[in-house]
Amino acid sequence: MNTSGETASGDHRSPGNQPGAEHAAFSALLEDSAEDLYEHAPCGYLSTLMDGTIAKINTTLLDWLGHERGDLVGRRTFSDLLTVGGRLYHETHFAPLLRIQGEVSGIALELRTTDGGRLPVLVTSTVKTGADGRPLLIRTTVFDARDRRAYETELLRARRQAEREREELMRLNATLQQTLLPPTLVNVPGLDVAAYYHVASTDMVGGDFYDLFPLSAGTWGLFLGDVCGKGAAAAAVTSLARYTLRAAAVYDPDPAAVLSNLNTVLNHEYNGHDPRFCTVVFGLLTPEGEYGGFRITLASGGHPPALLLRADGSADQVDTPGGQLIGVLPDAHIATATVHLAAGDTLLLHTDGLTEARQARTADGDRYGDEALLDFARALAPTTASDAVAAIRDLLDTFGTGIDDDTAVLAINVPRPPSEEQQ
Amino acid sequence: MDVRSRNRVTVTGRAGGPVVVLAHGFGCDQHMWRLVVPLLERDFTVVLFDHVGAGRSALSAWSPERYSTLDGYTEDVLEICRELDLGPVTFVGHSVSAMMGVLAAAREPKAFTGLVLLAPSPCFVDDPANGYRGGFSAEDIDELLGSLDANYLGWSGAMAPVIMGNPERPELGEELTNSFCRTDPDIARSFARVTFLSDNREDLADVTVPTLVAQCSRDAIAPPEVGEFVRSRIRGSRLVTLNATGHCPQLAAPEETAAAITEFVGATGR
Numbered sequence: 001m002n003t004s005g006e007t008a009s010g011d012h013r014s015p016g017n018q019p020g021a022e023h024a025a026f027s028a029l030l031e032d033s034a035e036d037l038y039e040h041a042p043c044g045y046l047s048t049l050m051d052g053t054i055a056k057i058n059t060t061l062l063d064w065l066g067h068e069r070g071d072l073v074g075r076r077t078f079s080d081l082l083t084v085g086g087r088l089y090h091e092t093h094f095a096p097l098l099r100i101q102g103e104v105s106g107i108a109l110e111l112r113t114t115d116g117g118r119l120p121v122l123v124t125s126t127v128k129t130g131a132d133g134r135p136l137l138i139r140t141t142v143f144d145a146r147d148r149r150a151y152e153t154e155l156l157r158a159r160r161q162a163e164r165e166r167e168e169l170m171r172l173n174a175t176l177q178q179t180l181l182p183p184t185l186v187n188v189p190g191l192d193v194a195a196y197y198h199v200a201s202t203d204m205v206g207g208d209f210y211d212l213f214p215l216s217a218g219t220w221g222l223f224l225g226d227v228c229g230k231g232a233a234a235a236a237v238t239s240l241a242r243y244t245l246r247a248a249a250v251y252d253p254d255p256a257a258v259l260s261n262l263n264t265v266l267n268h269e270y271n272g273h274d275p276r277f278c279t280v281v282f283g284l285l286t287p288e289g290e291y292g293g294f295r296i297t298l299a300s301g302g303h304p305p306a307l308l309l310r311a312d313g314s315a316d317q318v319d320t321p322g323g324q325l326i327g328v329l330p331d332a333h334i335a336t337a338t339v340h341l342a343a344g345d346t347l348l349l350h351t352d353g354l355t356e357a358r359q360a361r362t363a364d365g366d367r368y369g370d371e372a373l374l375d376f377a378r379a380l381a382p383t384t385a386s387d388a389v390a391a392i393r394d395l396l397d398t399f400g401t402g403i404d405d406d407t408a409v410l411a412i413n414v415p416r417p418p419s420e421e422q423q
Numbered sequence: 424m425d426v427r428s429r430n431r432v433t434v435t436g437r438a439g440g441p442v443v444v445l446a447h448g449f450g451c452d453q454h455m456w457r458l459v460v461p462l463l464e465r466d467f468t469v470v471l472f473d474h475v476g477a478g479r480s481a482l483s484a485w486s487p488e489r490y491s492t493l494d495g496y497t498e499d500v501l502e503i504c505r506e507l508d509l510g511p512v513t514f515v516g517h518s519v520s521a522m523m524g525v526l527a528a529a530r531e532p533k534a535f536t537g538l539v540l541l542a543p544s545p546c547f548v549d550d551p552a553n554g555y556r557g558g559f560s561a562e563d564i565d566e567l568l569g570s571l572d573a574n575y576l577g578w579s580g581a582m583a584p585v586i587m588g589n590p591e592r593p594e595l596g597e598e599l600t601n602s603f604c605r606t607d608p609d610i611a612r613s614f615a616r617v618t619f620l621s622d623n624r625e626d627l628a629d630v631t632v633p634t635l636v637a638q639c640s641r642d643a644i645a646p647p648e649v650g651e652f653v654r655s656r657i658r659g660s661r662l663v664t665l666n667a668t669g670h671c672p673q674l675a676a677p678e679e680t681a682a683a684i685t686e687f688v689g690a691t692g693r
Contacts, residue, residue: 051641051668063449079643084559085566088619089574091644091670092450092518097604099674100454108573120573156572189509 014235024262044142046119050135052095053076061142064076066114069365078140083118085227085264096205098138102127104322108145108152120149170202180238188220190287191294192415196386198396198407200353201242206406207234207278208351209242213249221249221258224349224410225280225303227324240269241326245282255282255299256334259326263334266327273339277327279303281320281349285412293342293414298335301326304352304370309381309388311344317374344382346413354392357399369401424484426506430472430499431479434507436464441510441536444470446500448518448542449618450455451604452478455517459684466469466685470512472503476610485610493519495620497526504534515539517673518644519618522626525657529629537633537691539684543653544645546622553628558646564619571611590678595678609676627656634660635687637680641668 037065044061048054054072062069065081070083079087079095086109098104105124113119125140177199185193195210207227211352215221223245227237241262248261259282270276279302286295298306300320309315323335341347350373357368380391388411433453433597436443443463447455453471463469473480474496489495497671500523504512508630513536514523521543528535547557548564604616634657638650663683667676 077643083566083570084563085568085570086569087643088559088563089450089570092448093574093604095669096451096455096671096674100451100604109570110573150574188478310630 006414020274032407043144044140044406046078046140046142048078048138050127050137052079052138052187054078055137064113064119064142064144065111078138081111086110088119094125098125098127099135102129102135108149111142122148128375132251149218163195165201173202173205176205176232179234180205180209180242182213183256185212186214188212188285188412189232190292190414191220192385192413193411193422194389195408195410196393197390198311198353198393198403200403200406201230204230205232205235206230206353207238208353208408209238210349210410211242211246212410212412213246214285215249219253220285221246221253221282222285222349222412223280223282224351224408224412225277225278225354226351226408228276230406233274235275237266237270237278240265241278241280247278249282249284253284255284255297256281256336259299259301259334260332262324263329267330270327271314275328277325279352281306281324283347288340292417293340294339294412295338296347296411297338299323299336301332301334304350304355306340307348307350307374307377308341309346309348309377309383311342311382313378313381315374315377315381317370343414344416346381346383346411348377348392349410350387350392351406351408353403353405354396354409357404357407358402358404359399360394366393383413384415388413407417424481426499426502429475429481429484430503432503432507433471433482434468435471436467436469437652438468438577440467442470442507442512443467443684443688444472444500444504444512444514446472446514446516446520446523447474447477448520448607448613452480452606454478455671456673459673459681462677462681463534463684468509468510470507471501474614475499476603476614477606481606482610485607487613490610490613491521491617493526493617493623496520496617497523497530500524500527501531504531511536511541513540513684513691515684516543517541518670519621522621523622524628524684525623525626528632529626532631535632536631537635537687538585538630539635539637539687540653541637541672541680542639542642542645543636544649545624545653545656547619547644548622550622555644555652556648557648558644559619559668561620564615567619568612568615571608571615611690624652624656627653628658630657630660633687633691635683636660636662637665637672637683638662639665639667639669639672639675642670644670 039059041060045058046054046061047056054076057072079090082090093364094107103126107123108119109123111119111121122143122145126136127135128137128139130136181197184259185195193212205227210224212222227234239296243264244262248258258263259280267274281298281300281303283296283298298318300323302323302325305317305319307315308318317336318336318339320337322333324332326332355368355370355373359366359368392409435692445456447453452473461565498653511534514524521540522545524538528538528662547559548561549557636650636654650662654660665672665679669675672680
């Protein structure tokens with residue numbers, strides 16, 4: 001096999017090294033007998049009968065284990081060489097698989113050595129069959145896997161660590177999210193209120209927020225908004241927005257003034273390379289004397305329009321055209337609208353996680369959209385705060401994984417008088 | 424979820440013949456029976472299935488609540504029998520499935536004409552205080568979990584997409600060498616605990632249907648005295664020791680295993 005090599009090297013013979021001698025030396029190396037190759041191969045070899053009895057085993061493996069050949073051949077089975085746990089694994093996984101498919105490769109096991117140690121190995125076995133297809137014996141190679149096992153153990157440890165940290169992160173996110181929302185909605189006399197927050201991802205804190213709180217002289221403030229972005233940085237803005245809105249409402253409850261103050265604060269805080277902004281709708285609720293019901297003045301900064309679901313079964317958007325994102329411009333334009341909420345009327349505020357959701361049932365995953373939501377509201381009206389929120393929850397469920405963004409909904413309703421309900 | 428797809432139920436063999444349900448044990452799936460099925464299907468209606476979490480069962484049906492004890496698996500067996508509505512069956516349970524058969528037959532004896540307990544063990548862990556030798560210690564079982572983990576890297580990366588039925592990469596199914604007996608690593612850990620840490624010794628006395636205990640000659644998992652223990656606790660049961668060695672006689676000696684099942688069904692069918 002190296003005759004061509006000999007010819008090629010013909011011109012480069014050194015005087016003291018005859019060509020014949022070089023050839024002979026090389027051949028002697030190659031004349032490694034098959035027997036020697038088997039016995040001293042750099043991996044363990046063994047052959048077993050179908051019942052596992054060791055029929056043949058090479059010197060390499062005997063040396064690794066510290067056994068004498070006579071101790072094993074004809075006396076012990078392959079699974080006798082394994083640790084007890086490894087034997088269970090062998091009997092329940094390895095052996096059946098080997099019988100079924102005729103070979104099994106790269107299985108990690110541990111062999112017991114005579115000095116009480118354990119040798120991590122990777123085992124591959126094939127079944128040799130006779131001419132009639134009947135299995136005759138099992139041939140197995142065994143590779144020393146100490147280094148590799150140490151590496152894999154480290155990988156497994158790192159993976160477990162990552163899983164634990166992810167769980168911790170999810171817990172932290174959930175906790176942080178809770179601090180950004182009121183633990184329970186306050187009780188407003190003469191008003192039925194309900195809210196829901198849908199978390200799209202447990203890995204990232206979302207930026208949606210809402211609140212409902214008392215102001216002076218029997219009036220109430222409410223807001224619902226969406227900070228651009230996700231994660232810790234967005235959560236910081238959410239927190240700032242939430243407390244600014246509450247403080248600003250105490251200072252001057254005029255809804256446009258409240259949002260204007262928030263705009264100024266966000267501009268001052270994030271005026272550098274990292275502008276932060278949000279969409280918000282802020283409402284001032286004032287009870288309407290002897291008639292019951294509430295007057296609501298809404299101010300919107302770039303937020304999707306609220307929906308008014310009336311007692312008569314009609315529903316419309318409460319348009320606040322021209323309201324600009326809060327936090328972008330030094331003087332954002334803020335649009336306001338006033339609506340009257342009579343008995344049986346429901347006002348529904350939401351963030352765009354709902355209308356931007358992709359629909360699983362359409363092939364191209366169309367966004368749900370404002371029009372569809374308005375149709376949904378028209379079908380729903382008349383309703384109550386809790387029924388409206390429950391209906392939105394069911395709607396969100398139908399989107400499944402099509403929801404990319406968190407969704408917040410807040411509904412307020414003036415209950416019908418009990419006499420009317422009974423009719 | 425539909426029971427047939429949940430457990431990947433397969434019905435084959437002679438329609439109208441006596442019904443034999445074959446239940447695989449821990450570590451594999453219904454492929455375990457591939458060598459005995461051809462020997463049984465001439466005479467019997469043969470029912471095969473995968474336990475939830477194994478083979479091609481619906482992994483989404485697995486929950487730690489239902490499957491953290493043998494009860495959930497036992498309930499599955501009874502649901503399969505009800506769903507198929509084939510009348511009383513002979514239930515052949517291998518290894519841990521033998522105990523599912525014991526529990527199922529105790530709960531609904533009318534659903535069974537008989538039980539074949541193949542390489543059974545009611546308790547793998549030794550109980551020296553009561554003079555019981557199951558063959559293993561609790562530490563040994565921990566070591567098995569270690570072996571499962573050691574093969575986790577090798578198995579899960581390539582296996583998981585296939586197990587999860589990843590439709591975008593069907594080629595994975597073709598490339599895999601170890602394409603039988605698939606299992607999700609986390610479910611395998613749970614099933615290992617259920618299999619090796621359950622103690623059903625007290626339940627054996629509740630079996631009232633005819634029972635054949637078939638053990639192997641040299642079984643590293645279920646020692647001979649365990650087979651004798653099972654026979655002694657089930658009234659009227661019979662013990663046969665197969666020539667087959669190892670823990671899986673249905674693979675090592677399919678003819679002998681099929682013959683034992685056939686003879687038992689013939690004897691109990693009358």
